[in-house]
Amino acid sequence: MRLYLTIGFTALFDLAALAATSPDGMVYRLGAMLWPGLQQMTYLIFLFALVHFFRQTKLDVTVPIFVAGLFTWLIGYRFAA
Numbered sequence: 001m002r003l004y005l006t007i008g009f010t011a012l013f014d015l016a017a018l019a020a021t022s023p024d025g026m027v028y029r030l031g032a033m034l035w036p037g038l039q040q041m042t043y044l045i046f047l048f049a050l051v052h053f054f055r056q057t058k059l060d061v062t063v064p065i066f067v068a069g070l071f072t073w074l075i076g077y078r079f080a081a
Contacts, residue, residue: 003055004051004052004055004056007048007051007052007055008048008049008052008056010048011045011048011049011052014041014044014045014048015045017038018038018039018041018042018045021035021038043075046071050064050067050068050071053067054068
């Protein structure tokens with residue numbers, strides 16, 4: 001029924017996985033092949049968080065639109081640099 005809760009929990013669970021694999025010991029255990037791919041999931045997780053934010057906000061969507069615009073600008077800057 002409340003899809004935004006499922007999406008938000010998925011994003012939170014994925015962020016916890018990223019936090020658990022960030023220390024140097026885990027980076028060494030995961031290896032040079034798996035860890036960068038896992039860290040690139042950050043973009044997908046942020047999209048989940050944006051969908052959660054838009055679905056949660058019912059009336060005033062100015063803040064989610066601002067956050068989405070900021071995310072778009074930052075991603076565009078990262079890919080341009």
